Amino acid sequence: MAGTQGNQGNSGSHHGSSQANQGNAQPNQGNAQAHQGNPPADEPTRPADQAREAVVEAALGRLDLDAKARLLAGQDMWSLPALPEIGLESLVMSDGPIGVRGVRWTADDPSVALPSPTALAATWDPGLARRAGVLLAQEARRKGVHVLLAPTVNLHRSPLGGRHFEAYSEDPYLTGRIGTEYVRGVQAGGVGTTVKHFVANDAETERFTVNNLVSERALRELYLAPFEVIVAGARPWGIMTAYNSVNGTTMTEHRRLVDEVLRGEWGFDGINVSDWTAARSTVPAIESGLDIAMPGPQTVYGDALAQAVRDGRVEEATIDAAVRNVLRLAARTGILEGAEPAVTELPGPVDGEALAREIARRSFVLVRNEGALPLPEGHRVALIGAAARDARVLGGGSATVFPARIVSPLDGLTAALPEGTLTYAVGADPNQELTPADQGFELRAVCRDADGNVIGTGSAPNGHIQWMGSDLPDGVTHAALHTVELTGTFTPRESGAHTFGIKGLGAFTLTIDGTTYFDDVQRPESDDRFESFLRAPTPRAQAELIAGEPVDVTLTYVLALPEGIPMPVVTFTLAHREPQRDPDELIAEAVEAARAADTAVVVVATTELVESEGFDRKDLRLPGRQDDLVRAVAAANPNTVVVVNSGSPVELPWRDEVAAVLLDWFPGQEGGAALADVLTGAYEPGGRLPTTWGSLTDAPVTQVTPVDGELPYSEGVFIGYRAWQKEGRTPSYAFGHGLGYTDWTYESVKVEGSTVTVRVTNSGTRTGREVVQVYLAPTETDSERPVRWLAGFAGVEAAPGETVEVSVELPRRAFEIWEETADAWAFVKGSYEVEAGRSIADLRVTTTIDV
Numbered sequence: 070m071a072g073t074q075g076n077q078g079n080s081g082s083h084h085g086s087s088q089a090n091q092g093n094a095q096p097n098q099g100n101a102q103a104h105q106g107n108p109p110a111d112e113p114t115r116p117a118d119q120a121r122e123a124v125v126e127a128a129l130g131r132l133d134l135d136a137k138a139r140l141l142a143g144q145d146m147w148s149l150p151a152l153p154e155i156g157l158e159s160l161v162m163s164d165g166p167i168g169v170r171g172v173r174w175t176a177d178d179p180s181v182a183l184p185s186p187t188a189l190a191a192t193w194d195p196g197l198a199r200r201a202g203v204l205l206a207q208e209a210r211r212k213g214v215h216v217l218l219a220p221t222v223n224l225h226r227s228p229l230g231g232r233h234f235e236a237y238s239e240d241p242y243l244t245g246r247i248g249t250e251y252v253r254g255v256q257a258g259g260v261g262t263t264v265k266h267f268v269a270n271d272a273e274t275e276r277f278t279v280n281n282l283v284s285e286r287a288l289r290e291l292y293l294a295p296f297e298v299i300v301a302g303a304r305p306w307g308i309m310t311a312y313n314s315v316n317g318t319t320m321t322e323h324r325r326l327v328d329e330v331l332r333g334e335w336g337f338d339g340i341n342v343s344d345w346t347a348a349r350s351t352v353p354a355i356e357s358g359l360d361i362a363m364p365g366p367q368t369v370y371g372d373a374l375a376q377a378v379r380d381g382r383v384e385e386a387t388i389d390a391a392v393r394n395v396l397r398l399a400a401r402t403g404i405l406e407g408a409e410p411a412v413t414e415l416p417g418p419v420d421g422e423a424l425a426r427e428i429a430r431r432s433f434v435l436v437r438n439e440g441a442l443p444l445p446e447g448h449r450v451a452l453i454g455a456a457a458r459d460a461r462v463l464g465g466g467s468a469t470v471f472p473a474r475i476v477s478p479l480d481g482l483t484a485a486l487p488e489g490t491l492t493y494a495v496g497a498d499p500n501q502e503l504t505p506a507d508q509g510f511e512l513r514a515v516c517r518d519a520d521g522n523v524i525g526t527g528s529a530p531n532g533h534i535q536w537m538g539s540d541l542p543d544g545v546t547h548a549a550l551h552t553v554e555l556t557g558t559f560t561p562r563e564s565g566a567h568t569f570g571i572k573g574l575g576a577f578t579l580t581i582d583g584t585t586y587f588d589d590v591q592r593p594e595s596d597d598r599f600e601s602f603l604r605a606p607t608p609r610a611q612a613e614l615i616a617g618e619p620v621d622v623t624l625t626y627v628l629a630l631p632e633g634i635p636m637p638v639v640t641f642t643l644a645h646r647e648p649q650r651d652p653d654e655l656i657a658e659a660v661e662a663a664r665a666a667d668t669a670v671v672v673v674a675t676t677e678l679v680e681s682e683g684f685d686r687k688d689l690r691l692p693g694r695q696d697d698l699v700r701a702v703a704a705a706n707p708n709t710v711v712v713v714n715s716g717s718p719v720e721l722p723w724r725d726e727v728a729a730v731l732l733d734w735f736p737g738q739e740g741g742a743a744l745a746d747v748l749t750g751a752y753e754p755g756g757r758l759p760t761t762w763g764s765l766t767d768a769p770v771t772q773v774t775p776v777d778g779e780l781p782y783s784e785g786v787f788i789g790y791r792a793w794q795k796e797g798r799t800p801s802y803a804f805g806h807g808l809g810y811t812d813w814t815y816e817s818v819k820v821e822g823s824t825v826t827v828r829v830t831n832s833g834t835r836t837g838r839e840v841v842q843v844y845l846a847p848t849e850t851d852s853e854r855p856v857r858w859l860a861g862f863a864g865v866e867a868a869p870g871e872t873v874e875v876s877v878e879l880p881r882r883a884f885e886i887w888e889e890t891a892d893a894w895a896f897v898k899g900s901y902e903v904e905a906g907r908s909i910a911d912l913r914v915t916t917t918i919d920v
Contacts, residue, residue, distance in 0.1 A: 117409060124408040125396040128155040129389060137385075137392045138375035141355075143365030145538030146638075147172045149395070156406020160399055162263075162342075162363070163212065165219030166235065166251075167463055167737065168470030169205055171212035174535040177528050179473035181208055181421035181738065182463055185716045186221060188432035188734035190237035190759035191807075193840045194864055195250035197428060202254020204419040209260040215402040216261040216307060222248045222295040225717065225760045226271040226788050227770045231685040234464040234716020234735055238759035239789025240804065241291050242859050242883075245298030252303035259412035261402055263342055264299050265309035267320060267331070268292050272773040272780070274685045277347075280314040282781045288315070289887035289894075290786050293326075297335055306339040306398050306411075310359060312347045321348045327358035340394045352382050360391040364538070422739055429743035434732040434756035435808040441710050441728035443750025443810060444668055450491050451666035452482055453659045453702060454695075455498035456674035456714050459508070463735050464716050466682020471531075472738035478672050478712065481741030485749055492666065496659035497652065497698040499674045499691065503570040503606040503644035506532030510622070512557035512643070516542060519551040529555055532643040534626075547637040555643050556623040564616045565648025572606040573641030575629035579609050582620040586610030605678055606644030652694045656701050663706040670748065671702050674714035685773045689720045689765045699723045712744065718762040721801060732756070750810060757807035757840045757908070761790050763800030769793060790909050791855040805859075805908035811837035815913030816872065818905045825877045827905045827914070831867035838866045841905060843877045844912065845884070848900040854886065857904065879903075884920055896920075 132140075136152055144150040144159070151159040164170050168180040181204065183189070189198055209217055221232075225239040237244040252262045269281045269292045283292065299305055308331065310320040320326070321343045331337045340360045348354050348362035351369045355377075362368040377383040396405060403410030435442065444450065460477040463469060482491055506512065512529040527542035534553060541547070561567060571577050571591060579587040587609035614620060624643045663669035673695040679686060690696070703709040703726045710729040713719065714736070724730055731754060733744060746752045765771060769792035770784050787795045790804040811833025818827050827841050841864075846857035861877035881896070888895040900919050906912035 117411075121397070121400045121408045121411075124405060125393060125400055127407075128157065128396050128405060129393055131155050132392065134378055134385060134388070135372075135375050137388050138378075139371055140395055141361055141374060141388070141391050142368040142371035143361070143363040145366065146364045146540070147538065149361070157396070157399055158404035160216065160395075160402070160404060161214050162216040162218055163209065163214040164467050165205060165217045166221055167468060168472070169208040169212055169214055169217060170470045171214060172538075173540045174537060175540075176471035176530040176533070178212070178471070180212075180470040181425060182470050182472040182475075183425050184429045184432050184737040184740070185234045185464055185735035186237050187234050187716050187759060188736060188756070189251070189428060190243060190247050191432040191434055191732075191734065191756035192428065193243070193757050193759070193862055194431065194755075195246050197431060198247045199250035199254035199257075200419070200424060201428060202251045202256075203258050203416045204421055204424050206255045206258020206260040207416075207419055208421070209255075210258065210415075214260065215404060216263060216398070217255055218263050218265065218309065219255075220248050220251045220262065221265055222299065223266055223269075223271050224291060224295075224788065226782070227773050228689055228718045228760075228763075228765065228768050229686045229771060229773045230271055230717070231273045231680060232464070232466065232682050233760075234680055235466075235468050235682070239761060240759070240859050241294035241298075243759055243862075244295040245302075246862075248295055248299045249302040252299055252305045256303070256306060257412065258416055259402060259410055261306035261339075261398055263307035263309040263340075264296060264305050266311035266344055267296060267308050268311065268326060269315050269782070270311035270313050270320075272685050273683055274773050275775050275778065276683075277312045278314075278778060279775045280317060280779045282779055283315060284782070284785055285889050285892075286887040287782055287785050291788065293330070296331070300331070300335045300337050304339075305337075306401055307342060308337065308339060309342050309344055310347065312344050319347075319349060321359050322350065322353040322357045324357035332358060338394070338397065340398045351377050355383055355387055355391060360394045425737045426739035426743045426746070429733070429736040429740050430746045430752050431755035432734055432736070433743070433747050433754040434758055434806070435729065435754040436732060436758070436762070436802045436806060437724060437727070437730040438808050439728045441668065441708050442731070442748060444748050447487065447490065448667040449665070450482065450486060451659075451662040451669045451706075452479060452491060452493045452672070453496040453662065453669060453698070454672035454674070455495050455500065457670075457672035458493065458495070459500075460740060461674050461676065461714055461735060462737050462740050464680055464682075465677040468682070475738050476741035478670075478741045478744050481743070481745035482670075482748070484742070485745035485751075492662050494659040494662040495655050496671065496702070497655060497694040498649075499676050499693045499695055500646070501693055502676065502678050503568060503608060503646045504677075505572075506559070506622075506643045506645045509560045509562055510557065510643075510645070511559075512555055512622070514542065515554040515556060516545045516550055517552045517554070518549045524549055529557075532645070534639060534641055536639040538637060541639075550628060550639070552625055552627050553639060553641075554623055554625045555641075556621075558619040559614075559622045559645075560619040561614045561616050561647075563647050564614065565650075566611050567614050567648060568608050568646040569610040569612065569622070570606040570608040570644040570646075571624065571641065572644055573626065575641070576627040577609075577641070578623075578625040579643075580621075580623045581610055581612045582614075582622075584612070586612075606642060608646075656694065656698050659698060660701050660705045663702045663709065666706065667708060669702050669706040669709045670712060671699055671709060672712045672714055673699065675716070675719060680716050689718060691719055696722060700726060703727045710748070718760060720764050721762075724801060753810040753835075753837055754807070755809070755838055757805050757842075758802055759804075761793055761800045761804045762802040763793070763798070767798045767800065769796045769798065787855065791858065794856040794909075803908045803910035805840075805842050806910065807840070807908070809837045809839070811835050811869070813837075813839050813907070815905060818903060818914040818916050820879075820903055820916060820918050823879045825861065825879060825903055825905070826874055827877070828872065828874050829865065829867070830872040831869055834869055836866065836868045838864055839907070840864050841875045841877070842908065843879075844904045844906075844909060845879075846902040846904060847897070848902060848917065857902075857909065858883070859909070860903075
């Protein structure tokens with residue numbers, strides 16, 4: 070088979086200027102987008118697997134109907150029941166994906182907090198994702214967790230998706246590559262994963278009930294694609310079905326997608342667990358392949374499932390199939406007596422803080438740099454922005470964990486820069502809402518029974534109480550617990566009018582410095598059953614306080630179970646906001662600080678009311694006066710660097726008015742240290758955009774609100790960069806874009822068989838890393854296909870002047886489309902341009918192949 074050689078291209082060339090020779094290519098015939106060394110889903114069962122299956126079958130045979138039905142239902146928020154009669158321990162699950170919270174949702178049990186999934190995808194480094202997974206398995210084992218409820222591999226269909234920080238990318242190929250290695254890393258540590266949310270769970274509005282109308286082609290080519298790749302390449306031990314419906318059927322009852330596609334076509338042999346409270350019925354769920362209904366103890370399985378068998382509505386063999394999957398998972402994780410765990414030699418220990426810092430700096434995307442970065446040695450730096458002092462390092466909702474420490478940008482730069490060269494000004498505060506009581510608070514939780522007797526106490530490091538199931542202070546039971554007093558002292562760091570508020574539903578009494586400001590009931594504002602967890606705090610008090618003078622604070626809560634939550638839970642928050650100064654005055658102070666410095670570094674951010682689980686975004690603007698702040702500082706100091714602290718795209722209307730723009734996502738607990746590494750030039754920013762950034766006005770796909778309960782995916786396969794190119798629109802920053810601290814010349818591209826070889830030279834002055842991206846573009850115009858799409862990528866490092874070659878495999882799936890009339894994949898023969906470059910908008914060399 071003949072390869073092709075493209076003409077020479079330099080660092081400034083565009084793909085359209087390179088003339089290529091004609092040739093033939095044979096794409097990879099293996100599993101779609103699978104990596105070398107990954108076992109395919111249909112590989113022969115190994116001896117260890119056979120022995121494990123024998124133990125599973127023997128255990129299954131010793132269980133009666135009631136035990137089987139009980140095993141398929143959560144016994145509490147996070148676990149399945151133990152069955153001592155077969156040597157089965159209780160299987161424990163925990164939320165991820167950036168840390169392992171464990172069974173206690175509290176700062177008393179800290180967790181390593183890695184950067185957001187969008188940040189991990191921005192590294193374009195599957196190997197780094199695998200290392201993240203190994204660390205998370207280590208954290209899970211430390212906390213007694215057997216299954217991590219991650220990764221999230223839904224797509225960024227629209228930039229308005231409120232939970233996009235928890236997913237990887239708009240592109241299914243990049244999502245699949247990162248997700249595969251994340252799963253392999255976690256499971257290499259002997260801990261299971263549940264790839265979620267299967268499927269088309271791409272927005273939050275009406276998430277429990279929305280019926281997403283998606284064509285089969287869009288499902289196959291976009292939304293199912295990452296799941297398929299991960300099943301083929303990583304053999305995940307679990308999958309989680311979503312709340313939403315797809316084409317009229319709720320996902321926990323979607324027999325075609327679960328039994329026929331996931332298990333039948335792909336050969337998935339793990340467990341299928343519902344998203345929490347997503348299982349709505351007994352018979353349709355079990356007959357459609359849902360193995361586990363979570364959480365407990367009130368579920369549609371358990372006693373209801375056993376009765377369905379006795380009534381003749383369900384075959385016991387159907388339950389046996391589900392129990393077999395659960396026992397297989399237990400055997401793999403080492404909690405079924407007599408079965409050898411899937412992993413017998415664990416990876417070596419991982420330094421969580423070091424890895425969190427490495428991932429963060431490798432994820433930062435430098436989208437603009439007019440010579441401002443790295444910071445010259447000895448420069449006077451003005452650091453500006455409330456988010457520089459009180460960093461937002463992770464997204465809101467169920468992904469929340471509590472790290473033992475957080476390094477803010479102010480902390481990081483203070484440690485890295487010479488003494489006397491750094492100043493700080495607030496400038497503008499993105500938080501126009503209250504946040505959990507933290508800075509200056511020393512609190513504890515006092516539990517009382519109905520007679521007012523103290524029955525237990527617990528700490529509350531940040532004023533947030535969330536006790537689920539059996540997660541209560543020692544000696545406290547839900548039956549006895551009547552009230553919780555969150556009480557202690559607050560020492561202000563600023564004088565003025567401090568605002569206090571309450572997050573939660575039920576009866577509360579709030580007392581500050583001896584004065585009772587609120588004694589009433591907070592009622593729900595929507596029908597979202599998780600409003601207690603996700604709603605914003607409500608302001609209830611304003612008190613004039615003096616900096617440095619402590620005052621007593623008490624918030625008393627009378628227990629009330631949130632409606633629709635099928636487990637005992639205690640959740641509420643004491644919230645706080647510091648005195649609000651005049652915004653113009655704050656900006657003026659920041660301008661003076663910037664004018665006196667050589668470089669101004671402005672940190673802007675979103676908040677939990679902008680990006681969080683439970684709701685979608687209304688716009689892409691930065692909250693508060695942050696845009697005004699950036700423009701004012703840039704006018705005062707032309708050497709202004711803006712750091713954007715968000716999990717997904719925001720509009721940057723001033724981007725051409727500043728010297729540099731650095732995206733740092735939600736950077737995890739070590740974010741400030743990593744930021745100092747990158748700004749000072751100790752390391753270069755390594756990230757590339759996993760999602761297109763642009764204005765909401767220009768964004769092609771913006772509909773996330775259902776109409777009459779339905780949300781049509783009318784754009785078909787055109788989301789993300791596919792849609793931007795189809796519409797001929799130019800975004801602010803294109804998919805794949807990202808700058809480093811050196812330059813690269815693309816010399817050539819050639820194709821031999823299924824291998825693309827790209828030759829690049831580091832034409833800059835320092836060692837660096839490049840992400841070589843390969844795209845396919847059919848030479849014949851077809852309105853039903855994207856203009857081009859990502860077909861592969863690889864990272865490469867080189868010293869100044871060094872020329873290196875990088876190889877990328879073209880998967881067969883990159884040449885296929887889903888043919889709806891045939892209900893099958895169709896290989897599309899013809900002529901394709903193979904384009905290599907730095908982003909989808911900066912393609913340096915090209916060659917043409919015929920397949």
